[in-house]
Amino acid sequence: MISPIVMGILLGGLYALIAMGLSMVFGVMRMINLAHGDLVILGSYLSFALLANFGLDPIVSLVITVPLLSGLGFFIQRFLLRRAADISDEAPLIIAFGIALILQNAIQIVTDPQSRGISTAYSMASFSVGPFQFPVIYLMNFVAALVVMALFSIFLKKTYLGRAIAAASQNKKAAQLMGINTKNIHSAAFAIAMISAAIAGAFLDDIPVPTNIGYSIFDNCFRCGDHRRSGQPVRDLSGGGDTWSGADPVRIFFRIRRPDAFRLFSHFSGAYRET
Amino acid sequence: MTKLTYEHIALISIVVLLVVLPLVTAVPQSWTLYVFIFCVYLSMSCMWNLIAGYAGLISLCQPAFLGLAGYTLALGTWIGVPWWAGLVGGAVVAGIFAVLIAFAVFRLSGVYFAIGTLVVPEVLRSLFILWRPVGGSMTGGGAGYMIKNISGVGINETYWLALVIAVISIIIFRAVLSSNLGLGLAAIRDNQQAAASCGINTFRLKLYPFVIGAMITGLVGAVYYIHQGFIEPTRTFNVSWTMAILLSTVIGGMRTKGGAMLGAMVYVFLYFAMARYGGYSLLIQGVILITILLISPRGLLGIFNKFSFYRSFVLFMDRPVLGK
Numbered sequence: 001m002i003s004p005i006v007m008g009i010l011l012g013g014l015y016a017l018i019a020m021g022l023s024m025v026f027g028v029m030r031m032i033n034l035a036h037g038d039l040v041i042l043g044s045y046l047s048f049a050l051l052a053n054f055g056l057d058p059i060v061s062l063v064i065t066v067p068l069l070s071g072l073g074f075f076i077q078r079f080l081l082r083r084a085a086d087i088s089d090e091a092p093l094i095i096a097f098g099i100a101l102i103l104q105n106a107i108q109i110v111t112d113p114q115s116r117g118i119s120t121a122y123s124m125a126s127f128s129v130g131p132f133q134f135p136v137i138y139l140m141n142f143v144a145a146l147v148v149m150a151l152f153s154i155f156l157k158k159t160y161l162g163r164a165i166a167a168a169s170q171n172k173k174a175a176q177l178m179g180i181n182t183k184n185i186h187s188a189a190f191a192i193a194m195i196s197a198a199i200a201g202a203f204l205d206d207i208p209v210p211t212n213i214g215y216s217i218f219d220n221c222f223r224c225g226d227h228r229r230s231g232q233p234v235r236d237l238s239g240g241g242d243t244w245s246g247a248d249p250v251r252i253f254f255r256i257r258r259p260d261a262f263r264l265f266s267h268f269s270g271a272y273r274e275t
Numbered sequence: 276m277t278k279l280t281y282e283h284i285a286l287i288s289i290v291v292l293l294v295v296l297p298l299v300t301a302v303p304q305s306w307t308l309y310v311f312i313f314c315v316y317l318s319m320s321c322m323w324n325l326i327a328g329y330a331g332l333i334s335l336c337q338p339a340f341l342g343l344a345g346y347t348l349a350l351g352t353w354i355g356v357p358w359w360a361g362l363v364g365g366a367v368v369a370g371i372f373a374v375l376i377a378f379a380v381f382r383l384s385g386v387y388f389a390i391g392t393l394v395v396p397e398v399l400r401s402l403f404i405l406w407r408p409v410g411g412s413m414t415g416g417g418a419g420y421m422i423k424n425i426s427g428v429g430i431n432e433t434y435w436l437a438l439v440i441a442v443i444s445i446i447i448f449r450a451v452l453s454s455n456l457g458l459g460l461a462a463i464r465d466n467q468q469a470a471a472s473c474g475i476n477t478f479r480l481k482l483y484p485f486v487i488g489a490m491i492t493g494l495v496g497a498v499y500y501i502h503q504g505f506i507e508p509t510r511t512f513n514v515s516w517t518m519a520i521l522l523s524t525v526i527g528g529m530r531t532k533g534g535a536m537l538g539a540m541v542y543v544f545l546y547f548a549m550a551r552y553g554g555y556s557l558l559i560q561g562v563i564l565i566t567i568l569l570i571s572p573r574g575l576l577g578i579f580n581k582f583s584f585y586r587s588f589v590l591f592m593d594r595p596v597l598g599k
Contacts, residue, residue: 030386031386032386032389032390032393080565080569083569084568084569087568087569087572088572089333089385089386090327090333090386090389091568091572093333093386093389094521094525094564094568095564095565095568095569097517097518097521097561097564098561098562098564098565098568099561099565100561101518101557101558101560101561101564102558102561102562102565104557105554105555105557105558105561106554106558108554109554109555109558
């Protein structure tokens with residue numbers, strides 16, 4: 001009984017990391033990035049390809065995948081989403097649908113639709129706490145997620161860009177009045193969300209991942225986050241701990257009655273009153 | 276009563292042609308299947324165009340309606356309900372479900388409404404993976420259910436059913452647009468507060484197209500599952516249905532009268548023309564979706580509208596045949 005709980009908490013760290021990127025995009029751009037899970041999978045497969053072809057360890061391969069994915073994110077925001085946002089409210093959502101379709105199938109064409117796990121030196125290792133055994137990779141995922149989230153918290157509080165992102169997500173108009181170029185902030189936020197996606201993808205590699213899991217990752221993580229504000233990564237962590245067994249979406253049903261989910265919904269109605 | 280226009284004559288003759296299509300032996304059997312799938316997507320995207328395009332409710336829970344109706348049909352046939360009663364019952368269940376969730380999701384607006392509806396099919400999928408109301412442990416749950424006692428219903432019968440539903444959905448769509456309801460919906464879409472302050476009951480007005488859309492989607496979904504012969508939760512409550520509906524509406528042209536028709540045609544063409552290439556088909560659909568949306572937010576019809584011969588064609592089609 002203890003073992004699955006601990007494993008759930010450890011895996012939840014990874015989900016929280018993914019949810020943070022999702023939450024960042026939603027908080028700043030008010031857009032549901034349906035393609036986020038697929039972008040994470042893209043990062044994951046890039047790392048896999050680097051390992052399979054060049055023998056790079058997934059953690060080392062971050063040096064390549066992080067700039068690649070954040071560049072892609074910047075491109076997507078700049079040339080697709082920004083134009084879509086001018087068209088109508090629902091257009092960015094439809095674009096995200098399209099990106100998800102393209103990514104998911106492109107990955108399936110390039111590789112093949114079977115799931116795969118990576119065998120690195122540490123992927124089969126385990127450690128024991130008392131009578132319980134845990135895989136080392138789960139602990140690594142968790143620690144990496146914590147570190148990345150701590151770094152993001154510092155980034156959001158201490159740097160100009162981070163504070164501008166937080167400002168733009170809290171009140172776009174006020175941020176504009178303070179001289180923040182919110183359009184550039186949107187691109188930056190998307191690129192940063194992609195950095196977290198690349199990192200999460202690399203750590204996801206140690207768990208066998210089929211190509212079409214992107215949507216369900218999105219879905220699980222979407223329910224993890226408190227999307228009121230980006231820049232509060234710890235909130236995302238508290239909602240994490242999902243695994244992708246089929247029964248999970250039932251949880252939203254129960255989450256509605258939980259206080260944090262109630263906050264989410266009261267926020268929805270609050271935003272509705274604002275508009 | 277509106278006048279009979281050339282457009283009506285064209286549509287009626289197309290419908291008559293489609294009705295006799297399966298009876299003509301020279302026509303290959305596969306055409307029946309193409310038109311059947313076309314009718315299924317046409318009804319769904321027609322209703323989605325009404326809900327999302329005209330009423331401004333980006334509903335992403337259409338799979339919930341068609342799945343619930345399909346499950347009502349399937350479970351009904353297991354306890355001896357005839358399939359036609361299952362169809363009607365499925366539509367009613369989908370409608371009731373739409374009313375129930377409306378109380379929750381209508382409190383949200385814009386992109387929040389989309390989020391609120393997106394999770395509904397996910398919840399239902401989990402529910403139906405766990406729930407086995409009839410049959411032994413070998414059926415139900417993730418394995419899904421056969422639809423029993425449909426030996427008398429062949430491809431021709433489901434074809435005609437889908438055709439009738441598609442025609443009904445187009446009639447409802449046009450009737451709503453030319454009615455006070457359509458005007459009220461446009462008012463709500465443009466500014467809900469202003470509409471409410473003009474004395475429009477926004478909740479009730481939004482509820483009508485939502486429930487009508489749910490019922491038609493459910494009905495045609497149940498017909499689709501008669502054709503398929505079985506139902507299982509993972510592919511039923513799947514976001515791919517939402518994508519298909521979205522694609523055919525957006526490609527044809529959201530917020531246009533004929534958009535759903537054109538879009539469903541293009542979608543079914545792509546679906547079958549590239550079925551052999553598997554993943555490439557969906558990849559190209561994604562590219563088309565993004566390209567069309569960015570080039571022309573009103574879809575293919577928006578592009579056509581830039582050409583003068585198309586505009587004069589539309590004017591000609593709108594002209595009444597008899598009288599002035």
